Structure formats: C-alpha cells, structure tokens
Amino acid sequence: MADELKDIVLKYVIAEYLEDGADPITYDTPLISGGIVDSFSMVSLKRFLENKYKISIPDDQATPEAFDSVDKIAVLVRKFTQA
C-alpha cells in the first residue's frame, strides 16, 4: 500500500546516500546495519525529517536502530508528529 511519508523518506535516502548504479532499496532495506548510511551521515537525515515535519527528535532517540530502515524511520516520525 502506498505510504506518502515512507515515499518521501525513501526518495530522500536514495538521493542523499545512494551512489549511481547502486542496487535499489525498499522500505525495509537495512540502511545503517546494511552500510548504506554511515553514522556520520545520519545527521542530515535527522535534520531533513525535523525540518520537513516540523518536529524535534531528541538525540537519545535518534539511534542507529531507530534509523535503520524507512519503515522504522516512519514509525519514529509518526511518534513525534502525533505527539
């Protein structure tokens, strides 16, 4: 089922982190544990989400585990947008 939030995040991740010719990724592709996003580069994803959805994600919740797939990121974002 189409999910606008996930599609926006997926599009950002592809543009920001994937090199040309890389294998396609999906909602459940492991991003950090799969080596696609390194811990240095996570900050831009966090800032993108905060700006886009007008939320503030505390550092202790912006963990590699919480950012490890588009599915998990969507859960995190919804937690703050619905708060």
Next chain:
Amino acid sequence: MSYSEKTRTTYQGVLQGLKDAGLFKQERFIHSPQAADIEVEFPSGATVRKVINMCANNYLGLSSHPEVVKAAHKGMDERGYGMSSVRFICGTQDIHRTLEEKVTEFLGTEDTILFPSCMDANAGVFEAILTKDDVMISDRLVHASLIDGIRLCSAMQDTYKHADMAHLEQKLEMHQDRRHRLVITDGVFSMDGDTAPLDKMSELCEKYDAMILVDDSHASGFIGKTGRGTHEKYGVVGKMDVITTTFGKALGGATGGCVSGRRELVEMCRQKARPYLFSNSIAPVVVEGILKVFEILMASTERRDKLEKNAAYWRKGLQEAGFVLKEGDTPIVPVMLFNAKLAGDFSRALYDEGIYAVGFFFPVVPQSQARIRTQISAGHEIHHLDKALEAFIKVGKKFDILGKTRQEIIDRFGM
C-alpha cells in the same frame, strides 16, 4: 596474570577469522634504505630479493637523500637523540620553532604547530577548535585519520558525496544555524589519486561563511607548480583556514605532521589538542632532516618537475598497454582489477617479476574496487618505469586483462 586460555582462544579466533576472510595483513621486511631499488624478504624467511619499489609515499625521492641524511646526523650530534618531554614542559628546542616557521612560509599560511604525526594532527585539531555548537561537513572519502578526529569531536557531523559541489552547497545551506561550519577534505585522495576542487570549495565556503580544512599529506612538496600543495594547484594559497600534512611521505618520509593555518586556530591546538599536549616532541634528528628537505625544495622545483614527468610517462604507458586506470594527474596511479583475489594474485606475480606493488581491496577501498595502487617517485629513473611497465604487461597478459573493460574483468573474475 589474567590472560587465560579462554581469553587467548578468543583472540586466536578473531585473527583466524581475518585469515579466513583474506583480510590478514602481512608485513614485508625491507633490508635496505627506502628508495626506487630495494631489497625485500617476502614471505618471512625467504631469500632477500632486489626489486623496484612502485608503492612508496617517497614521492620526491628524499627519504634516503644524502643531504637529508647528513643533516639528520648534524641534528643528532648537535641536539642529541631525544627530548624526553612534551613540547610545553621542556621539549621545545629552537629548531622546533624554526621548522614551524619554515612550514608556515612554505605553505603560505599564518602559523604552524608540529605534531608527532599527521594522524595525531587530525586526531587533535577538531576537538581543539570546535564545540558542540559547530558542524563538520566532510567529503565521504576522506582519510581514516580525519574520520577518527571527527569522531573524537563533539561538534555535529555531516558528510557530502565525494567531490560533489552541489551536494556540499546543500549541506552548507542546511547548516546555516550552527555557530561555525568547517568543511573537511583531503587535497589528494590517497586511494584514487584525484584532487579536491579547492577553488570551488573556497568560493562556497566564502558564500556560506564556512572554514575549510584540507589534509594535504599526499600533496605537500609536489602538487602545484612549486610543490606547495593542492591549494597552489587551484590558485587558493592563503585561503585555506587549516592545512594538515605529514613529513612522513614526500617531505623526507621519517615521522611528524603539523597543523598549519589561521593564527588563532593554531594557537587553539597548542593550548588544547591532546595528541600535542600528551606526546613527545619530534626528535631533533628528524627536525634537522625536515629542515634540509625544505631547503632543497625551496631552492629548486627540479624534483617535483621530474616527478610530474615520471607520473605522466607511467600513466601513458599503462593506458597504452590497455589497463583500466582511475582518472587523475597525480603520482598516485591506481590500476583497477576490481576483484580482491585478482589484486592479490597480480601483486604476487609482479613480485616474481621483480616489481613491488601492493594490492588494495575491501575494507581499504570499497567492495569490487580492488586495485594495485602504484605510486611514482622522483627517485625513479625511466629505466625503472620501463622495467615495471614490461612486468605489468607480462602479468596483464597472463591474467588476460589487457584491453578489457571493467565489466569484462568483473565477468571473468567476479566482483
């Protein structure tokens, strides 16, 4: 003692895992001074062989230069062997400050501070000059020592795609709310041999009020028309806020590194950088050697000119032979083999032909980017390069990769 059999077995298992994965590194013992012609024992216990060295960072051929060796002897005779102190207790001799001033003059900066190595310079500089209110924006292919330094710093961390100026601009725009922005790059990227476009980066940094730090370890002494470094190549001498570099490569190849740049940033390192505060001064013998290196380089561009010609000759020879190379115009010329095992086998076959050139593969370079990284020196003569080229062609024919594309090599040997 608490090194139990269980503990030993754990480490033995880890090391065996590295061997099983083909990631176990073995050192080759060299029985001669560093030079184009060296005597190597490999594997350990084997008969020592005379081979041509095609993988040293000895870009200017100064590692064993008689004048540098003589100057080092002078340093030893006049100033002793070691300092037995960090700089700020009783480890600063007048020659340490002389060297700092010489580096400042050579690089065209405001001030310089010496470190035991450039690894230490990079480990210490970020935490000394930035706080959690700042952001570090680094190229995704910067050297491991910069990555470690960034990790040790409390400032926010971000990256941009390798040498992608549009992406860097996006990041600079995004981080306008931070107190300071610091853009971080290598001058020459050590694995690929390409250069950072410092002119464009400098413009972006001015536009978005950002500082720039460049690690010029694979450039100082030979890149740019008088060898000042990548900032000279791109016409931005005086515009780099921080340059870190090493004396362990072209500049004599012994030990030591430095942070050179804006006066206040250098002073912040002198006051706060932990690898500077808590490790010994560079030994006088090394300081005198480096001073001689600068004297040689500032008197003539002969050595960097020869290096440039040698590198162009070598690159052209490999291209004409049909190897796949990484694009570039530096003395780092990577011969792409893509497959890790092929890179290892190719290196071994070259050694049998009297050529010493090491294979690099994951995790040092990305997966399926295995290669032989060749590095040219002003210490090479044309006969060295011709002999090496002959060997590369012979081994290239043996593995049937000459004239083959990346895809054809991958199809045959795998990723």
